[in-house]
Amino acid sequence: MSVPKDLLYSKDHEWVKKESDGKVKIGITEFAQKELGDIVFVELPEAGSQINAGDSFGSVESVKTVSELYAPVAGTVAETNDQLEDSPEFVNDSPYEKAWMIELENVDSSDLGTLLDADAYEKLIGADA
Template structure:
């Protein structure tokens, strides 16, 4: 089924969101998603400074099996991109919640309000158990 971390929020499209100490959020794809994709060979992400809109496509992730779109779980401005993924995209497979994170975002809206629209860990576990 894949690891689901309790302190994170999730989307129906299998992205995770983690609150950071400085009030931003870090975003990546879930363990379930990377298992479904298989060996990841390329990650295309937006550049730092770009504005993203919740629900909009923000990049792609390519595996040996398929290419999948990445969607923004929140609205805001990208502060940081995990540039390590350009040369080592397999980090998404090896460590989806730690080394395989994708972007950090400064959110436009109230953080609590935005996170409240996402799935809790329990809700996400139910979602992926229904998909299997």
């Protein structure tokens, strides 16, 4: 199971990638998408929405269930990945590259300190390092 070392992780199985411009991209982990099964629909917020850490910012629907997405950090939605509307399977095929879900700006950097690094996340999910 892939757990990229350059990302941060939440206990709710979202990943966070810090961008050079201070923004962050957020998606769900490979572990999460495997647990959900085949993703058939992704609902994301509008650009400009303000999100607090821990808030639901959307949902993913699989053949098994509908799951809420929880923001690991607070910020303003700068962009959403519109490709997921037509191609929700990207979440299963490429959870860390093509399937980023939202990009936040004005991120509270103290929130980043509450996230797990790759090693801690691997321990959380019981992955072999």
